[in-house]
Amino acid sequence: MAACCGGTPHAGRDRCTLNTSSSPHGPYSQKSCCSKEEDIHAVSSSCDTNKSCLQDVCGIDSDHQEEYIGLDSKDIESATAITEHITLNVRGLTCAGCENKLFKSLDAIHGVHNVRTSLVMSQAEFDLDPGAESVDKIIQYIAKSTGFACHRVSTHGQSLDILVPGDARDFIKRKRPLGVESLLALNKQTVRITYNARFVGARDLLDCLFGRSITLAPPRLHPEVESGIKQVRRAAFMTALSTMLTIPVLILAWAPLPEHEILYGAISLTLATVVQIVVAGPFYPSAIKALLFTRVIEMDLLVVLSTSAAYIFSVIAFGYQVRGRPLSTRAFFETSTLLVTLIMLGRLVSAFARHKAVESISIRSLQIGTAILVDSDGRGGQKIDARMLQYGDTFKVIPDARIPTDGIVVSGESEVDESNVTGEVIPIEKSPGSNIIAGSVNGSGTLTVRLTRLPGENTISEIAAMVDAAKFSKPKIQELADRVASFLVPVIVVLSLIAFVIWIAVGKAIQHRSTGSAAVNAMTYSISVLIVSCPCAIGLAVPLVVVIAGGVAAKYGVVFKTAETIEIARKVSHVIFDKTGTLTKGELSVLAEDYFSESQSVAASIALGLTMNSKHPVSAALAAHLQARGVEPLLIENVKSVTGSGMEGTLNGVSVCGGNSRWLDVQGVPQVTSLLSQGLTVFCISLDGDLLSVYGLDDSLRPDAMSTVTELQRRDIAVSLVSGDDDGAVRKIGHQLGISPLQVRSRYSARDKQRYVKAIMDHKDGGKIVLFCGDGTNDAVALAQANIGLHMNSGTDVAQSAADAVLVRPALSGIIILIDLSQAAFRRIIFNFSWSFIYNTFAILLAAGAFVDVRIPPRYAGLGELFSVLPVILIALQLRWFKRG
Structure with missing residues (x-):
C-alpha cells in the first residue's frame, strides 16, 4: 500500500506514521490509509517500542498501555469498550400510546439503559452496554415488537454525505481510513461518512483518501426535520x-x-x-x-x-x-x-x-450553506460548501452576509448582528481578535476570519444539541x-x-x-x-409546548437543558447571584499594586508565571496587566487551582501561592487592609509563605444588572449575593444594586455557596424554588444544588455542565425571560x-x-x-x- 498525503511507510509494516508537516489544506497530521482493525492487529503483534500506536489508534493513554501489549484486536476492543449512546429516528409515532409502546420495547432489551423517547421529535435515545445486542438487532426487534421503522442518527464526529460511483452498499464495505469512524449507505448512491475532524479534514478526506471520483451530495435536512x-x-x-x-x-x-x-x-x-x-x-x-x-x-x-x-x-x-x-x-x-x-x-x-x-424552532436553520475560502493572508476567494471547511481554514465574510461558523477576526472591522443566536438586539462591533459566532449577520464591513470551530460543532450546533436534549426530557x-x-x-x-x-x-x-x-x-x-x-x-x-418553548427561549439567548426547568421557573421565589463574571462583567482592571520584595521585577515575573494560563477573571486580569507592562514570566511548575481560594505552584522547588488575603492569612497587613477598605478585590502573591506582592482590582456592573435585580424585587422575588471575594468588594456591589445587607455573603467557598442554597431551599417557613446564577468553577456545586442552576455562557465548562439552563449571551435579562416564558408555557399546558x-x-x-x-x-x-x-x-x-x- 502506498503512503497517502505525504505519509511515510512505517518500518516493517504497510502503514503510514504520523507526519508532522502541515497539509496544504490545513494543519493536519496525516495518518495511514489502514483501517482501525488493521492497526490494532499491528499493535498486538508489535513490541513495546510501538506503544505510540496504542495511543494513536486505540486511544489508550500511556499510563495503561503495558496491559494491552500482546493482546489481539478483539481483546483490545473488548477491554477498551465503553457504553455507547444511541439515537434513533422512529417512523410511525402518532400518539402518546405509541411513545409508551416504544419506550417499553426498548426498556425491555438487555443492555439498554437510560431510555428516553420524544413523540414530537419522533426519536428515541439510550445507552448501550458493550457486548449487548448490536444496534441493527435492536432496530429489528423494535420493528417486530412495535411495527415502527427506525434508523440510527449519528450524534458524534463530523459527517459528510457523498455520492459514490456504483452501489453504495459495496462502497461501505471498503477499509476505512484512520479518522473515518463509520460509513453508512443512505440510499443506492449516497454514503454518509462520519469522521474525526482532528485527524483529517473534509477536503483532504475527499481529495486524498477517497479520490476525486467522489462528489459531495446535496445537503440533507436535519434528521428530526427530515x-x-x-x-x-x-x-x-x-x-x-x-x-x-x-x-x-x-x-x-x-x-x-x-x-x-x-x-x-x-x-x-x-x-x-x-x-x-x-x-x-x-x-x-x-x-x-x-x-x-x-x-x-x-x-x-x-x-x-x-x-x-x-x-x-x-x-x-x-x-x-x-x-x-x-x-x-x-x-x-x-x-x-x-x-x-x-x-x-x-x-x-x-x-x-x-x-x-x-x-x-430549529436553531440549525441559521447555519449558512456556503463560505468564501481565502488564504492565511486574506487573498483569493473561493466559494465552497460550508461542509468542506476544515481546521486551519481562513474565510471571508462580505457585508450583509451570514457568518458560516465560529472564528476569530484576523482583519477588518464591522458590526455584527447576533440577535438570531444570542438574542442581543444591538449590533456588536468586531475588530481583529474579536470572536464571531455562526448564524450571526455581518454589517457593512468585510471581515477575514480564522476558523475555530467547524459547522457541525459550532455555537449553532452546540445550542441545538442542548435544545434537543431538553426535548427528550x-x-x-x-x-x-x-x-x-x-x-x-x-x-x-x-x-x-x-x-x-x-x-x-x-x-x-x-x-x-x-x-x-x-x-x-x-x-x-x-x-x-x-x-x-x-x-x-x-x-x-x-x-408540544415544551418543544416550542425550547426553541423560543433559544432565540432569546436562553437554553434550558431539561424540561423540568421550563416547568418550575415560573415558581422561582429566590434568586442567588454570584458576583464576579455574573453581576459584574468579569473584566477587572488593576487599580493598585504594592510589592514587598527587594526586586519588584522578579515579584511581578513570579505573579505572571503563576497566573498567565488561568481563566479565572481575577488571575486573567492580573496577567493581562503585567503583560501590558512588558513583564516576562518566570517558569512556575505544577500550577493548579485551589477552588475558592486561588492558585499554587512551585518555583525551583519553593511553594508559590496566589489568591485572596484570607487564604494567605495576610488580612492584617496595612497595605492589604487599605485596599480592602476601598471595596477592591485583593489578590496576593506569596513565596514560601512570605508576601511578595498585593494587587487591588475593580470590576464594573453589567449594564442590565440593576434593571434585572429591580424587576425581580418588584415581583417579590428575593435576591441574594454570594461571592468568594472580599467583604468590601461584595458589599459595594450589593449596595449599588439595592440588595439587602442581610442577603449579601462574602468570602464564601464553593461548599459555603452550596450550603447557603440548600438552607434557603429547606427553609422552615416552606421550601423555596431557588435559582442560582453563576459562571465559575467554584459555582458548579451551587448550580447543581439549586432547583434551577443558570450558567453565564462566558464562564467555565464545568459550571455549564452542572447547570440546568444556559444564558448564551451574558445578559441577566435572560432570567426574566426564563420566568416569563415558563409562565406562558404553563398556562398553555393547563x-x-x-x-x-x-x-x-x-x-x-x-x-x-x-x-x-x-x-x-x-x-x-x-x-x-x-x-x-x-x-x-x-x-x-x-x-x-x-x-x-
Whole structure:
C-alpha cells in the first residue's frame, strides 16, 4: 500500500506514521490509509517500542498501555469498550400510546439503559452496554415488537454525505481510513461518512483518501426535520387515498339515486374493503404487537375495534340483503370508510403540527450553506460548501452576509448582528481578535476570519444539541399526562361495552325493539364511544409546548437543558447571584499594586508565571496587566487551582501561592487592609509563605444588572449575593444594586455557596424554588444544588455542565425571560389539559347517548381526533409569538 498525503511507510509494516508537516489544506497530521482493525492487529503483534500506536489508534493513554501489549484486536476492543449512546429516528409515532409502546420495547432489551423517547421529535435515545445486542438487532426487534421503522442518527464526529460511483452498499464495505469512524449507505448512491475532524479534514478526506471520483451530495435536512416531512407526506397520501375511496361510498349512501341497492352495496363493499385493508390495515399489526409484546392498550386498538365492528356488520348485513333476507338495519359502509378518513385527517393535522413545531424552532436553520475560502493572508476567494471547511481554514465574510461558523477576526472591522443566536438586539462591533459566532449577520464591513470551530460543532450546533436534549426530557406534569393517557384507552373500551349493554336493555325494555335491532342500535353507540374520545390531545398537551418553548427561549439567548426547568421557573421565589463574571462583567482592571520584595521585577515575573494560563477573571486580569507592562514570566511548575481560594505552584522547588488575603492569612497587613477598605478585590502573591506582592482590582456592573435585580424585587422575588471575594468588594456591589445587607455573603467557598442554597431551599417557613446564577468553577456545586442552576455562557465548562439552563449571551435579562416564558408555557399546558378533559368528558357522553335528543353518529365520530387535537396544537403554536416584557 502506498503512503497517502505525504505519509511515510512505517518500518516493517504497510502503514503510514504520523507526519508532522502541515497539509496544504490545513494543519493536519496525516495518518495511514489502514483501517482501525488493521492497526490494532499491528499493535498486538508489535513490541513495546510501538506503544505510540496504542495511543494513536486505540486511544489508550500511556499510563495503561503495558496491559494491552500482546493482546489481539478483539481483546483490545473488548477491554477498551465503553457504553455507547444511541439515537434513533422512529417512523410511525402518532400518539402518546405509541411513545409508551416504544419506550417499553426498548426498556425491555438487555443492555439498554437510560431510555428516553420524544413523540414530537419522533426519536428515541439510550445507552448501550458493550457486548449487548448490536444496534441493527435492536432496530429489528423494535420493528417486530412495535411495527415502527427506525434508523440510527449519528450524534458524534463530523459527517459528510457523498455520492459514490456504483452501489453504495459495496462502497461501505471498503477499509476505512484512520479518522473515518463509520460509513453508512443512505440510499443506492449516497454514503454518509462520519469522521474525526482532528485527524483529517473534509477536503483532504475527499481529495486524498477517497479520490476525486467522489462528489459531495446535496445537503440533507436535519434528521428530526427530515423524519417529520416524511411522516407528513405519508399521512397526506393515506388521507387523500382514503378520501378518494370514501366519497363514492358517501354518494351512493346519501344521494337520491335510482334504486339499485345490490349494485350500490357491491361497489361500497369493494371500496370499503380497500379502505379497511390499505388505509386502516397498518393499525392492526400496531395494536396487536402492542398487546402481545408490551401489554399496552393504545389508540390504534380503538381504531381497530370501531372500524372493524362497523365494517364487519356491514358485510354481514349486505350478505343477508343479497340472499333476499335483509336485516332491519341495512349495511352502513359509509360509517367505516368515513370513520377511517376522518381519523386519518386528524393524524395528518397532528403530524403536520408536530413537524412545523420542530421546524419553526430549529436553531440549525441559521447555519449558512456556503463560505468564501481565502488564504492565511486574506487573498483569493473561493466559494465552497460550508461542509468542506476544515481546521486551519481562513474565510471571508462580505457585508450583509451570514457568518458560516465560529472564528476569530484576523482583519477588518464591522458590526455584527447576533440577535438570531444570542438574542442581543444591538449590533456588536468586531475588530481583529474579536470572536464571531455562526448564524450571526455581518454589517457593512468585510471581515477575514480564522476558523475555530467547524459547522457541525459550532455555537449553532452546540445550542441545538442542548435544545434537543431538553426535548427528550419530560417535566413531572408529563408523568401525570402519561398516566392519564395510559388509563384512558382501557377505560374507553369498558365504557363502550357498558354503553352497548345499556342500549340493548333500553332497546328491548323501553323501545320494544327486536333483539337484532336493539343490538345493531347499541353497536352504533358503542362504536361512537370507542372512537370519539382522543388520548392524543393529552399526549401532545405537554411535549408540544415544551418543544416550542425550547426553541423560543433559544432565540432569546436562553437554553434550558431539561424540561423540568421550563416547568418550575415560573415558581422561582429566590434568586442567588454570584458576583464576579455574573453581576459584574468579569473584566477587572488593576487599580493598585504594592510589592514587598527587594526586586519588584522578579515579584511581578513570579505573579505572571503563576497566573498567565488561568481563566479565572481575577488571575486573567492580573496577567493581562503585567503583560501590558512588558513583564516576562518566570517558569512556575505544577500550577493548579485551589477552588475558592486561588492558585499554587512551585518555583525551583519553593511553594508559590496566589489568591485572596484570607487564604494567605495576610488580612492584617496595612497595605492589604487599605485596599480592602476601598471595596477592591485583593489578590496576593506569596513565596514560601512570605508576601511578595498585593494587587487591588475593580470590576464594573453589567449594564442590565440593576434593571434585572429591580424587576425581580418588584415581583417579590428575593435576591441574594454570594461571592468568594472580599467583604468590601461584595458589599459595594450589593449596595449599588439595592440588595439587602442581610442577603449579601462574602468570602464564601464553593461548599459555603452550596450550603447557603440548600438552607434557603429547606427553609422552615416552606421550601423555596431557588435559582442560582453563576459562571465559575467554584459555582458548579451551587448550580447543581439549586432547583434551577443558570450558567453565564462566558464562564467555565464545568459550571455549564452542572447547570440546568444556559444564558448564551451574558445578559441577566435572560432570567426574566426564563420566568416569563415558563409562565406562558404553563398556562398553555393547563389549558391543554383542561380542554382535553372537558372534550373527552362531553364527547363520550354525547357518543354514549346520555343526552337523549343529541348524539354523535358513528360515521362522524372520527372527527373527534381533529376537534380534540386542533385546539391543543393552536394554543401550543401560539407560544412561538411570545414577546419578552
